[in-house]
Amino acid sequence: MSNKVGEQTIIFKNKPKIIGNFSVVGEKEGHGPFKDYFHHILEDDLFGESSFEHAERKMLEYAISSSIEKAKLNINKIDLIVGGDLLNQIISTSFTARHFDRPFLGIYGACSTMAESLAVGATFVDGEYFKNVVCATGTHFSTAERQYRFPLELGNQRPPTSQWTVTGAGSSVLSLNSNGHSITYATLGKVTDYGINDVNNMGAAMAPSAMSTLISHFQDTKTTPDDYDLIVTGDLGKLGSEILMDLMEHNGYKLGKNYNDCGQMIFNNNQKTFQGGSGCGCSASVLNSYILKKMDEGVFKKVLFAATGALLSTLSTQQGDTIPGICHAVVIERDERVGRK
């Protein structure tokens, strides 16, 4: 197999480029540390729609069409849209795809969806099956909260281990033979389950899957954590990130100052989100704003983007099942031609 590296990793020899990217987030996220990096911040979370679900779709649609604009492409030049979301039957992405009239692949990896879509999209581009592929995902606090937890009107208390689903969407356009940072590797994750069954402690449920994928990635590519300017997990949150660092250290990998977590980064400590952000919109919006911008500026040259997902449903929880997790990772390498003055 000429494009397989080690056990779980594939190499993209044609180096698909990210030629356009866009992020849109809610008002609360717009008050966080990345307020100057997001492309668009909503003034109200309904985005002018009649329901939060419709607002979620509109964010996704806005992120996708704006990323295509940034790529200086017409929608007719897009060969494929790859995406998914957290709502049952991924209706946000499916309904959004309806408006674009382009081939669509629905995927589901819970909060690992941004990395999964980049891995799948990069494969189609690298193998020269399709030229221009859009990878997108998003979430909305108010749709996730009422689907997974309680009616918003109840105003339930949140336990200290909980995270706050990010209202946000991100979209990246991949293409060959252009300028842009490259996707060079993807490590596809295994479903892991360490027996966590507390739905308010997602970080703990997902940390083992991040460990599994990161270790496989380092082994497969014969790299170490020091080879990356940034290793960033999807949304383990503060507690989950600490668990991951402990798990990695037990396995001989020290994650140092170059490690961070999108869930941990996206809110300020005074924003009362407890462990930080979550939801596929979290890593999608952080990647498509702050991370890619810092790559433009040359601050990050090689990034390991490892988005994590908790593969539960309300039904699996009600039936007493534990919470399996998954983590997919992609390597993004800087295009030295970008951002040079």
Added chain:
Amino acid sequence: MSNKVGEQTIIFKNKPKIIGNFSVVGEKEGHGPFKDYFHHILEDDLFGESSFEHAERKMLEYAISSSIEKAKLNINKIDLIVGGDLLNQIISTSFTARHFDRPFLGIYGACSTMAESLAVGATFVDGEYFKNVVCATGTHFSTAERQYRFPLELGNQRPPTSQWTVTGAGSSVLSLNSNGHSITYATLGKVTDYGINDVNNMGAAMAPSAMSTLISHFQDTKTTPDDYDLIVTGDLGKLGSEILMDLMEHNGYKLGKNYNDCGQMIFNNNQKTFQGGSGCGCSASVLNSYILKKMDEGVFKKVLFAATGALLSTLSTQQGDTIPGICHAVVIERDERVGRK
């Protein structure tokens, strides 16, 4: 783009082979026309488990592991499992993947999932990213019914346009450089919406997506319906199939005796399923039993397998949205070396 054909179709020049396949179905399906083709028929729909959801997982697990056995491979030789299902957050496939400890890509295409998994799996194999990829999906009447419609205990009446969710799972193992029928093309579908909002008339909601993908496929590959021994849609059912034939004829394509529909075929008329079968387990179990067996026998040499999905959720319906549909298609060509005595 060397592997793109027309607008929506990709060609697999390395011709990934189906080297193992397996189908498992429920008792009712085991009394239908394909009873002698299914590999395993359950004696009871709980499959020895405590809930229908756990039975659905067990069917999938059984189909996947048996297809790997049929491919004469050890689980460690499997590089990737691609699959999804109808339950919220595709828990059946995710929980199943947990047991195999192999990289997993979760996808969601409603009842188009079998074709979507084959299209994605074939891309990874054809591009030499991974050698052996499992593509699988399944559904269970009792889990789908209570998730999408009513509690089973209510014993609700079913309208005459309704279909019966198939209890069944199917799995195919794809690989390069072996004997087996080949996946030669995939046409990835667009999300279409003709404004149908009757959740008990899925065939009508999905027929336009089948039309869209079939016409694109014929145009992209410069073929006509006559070039295929079998053109088979996923699960439009009887009414949906008639609508599709009408729609195609209006567009200048006559679907003749070589056209059929998995939903229409899987039950006998006296089994009171009204329009026939549905659910991703429907086309998955028919493909991985009857269709591939008839290819072994040389009855079908070139099959266009076009699975259709209705992309709704209970919430989208409750919020008054219409039902978008999608259809993904793959071409399967006979390996003349298989089944020769």
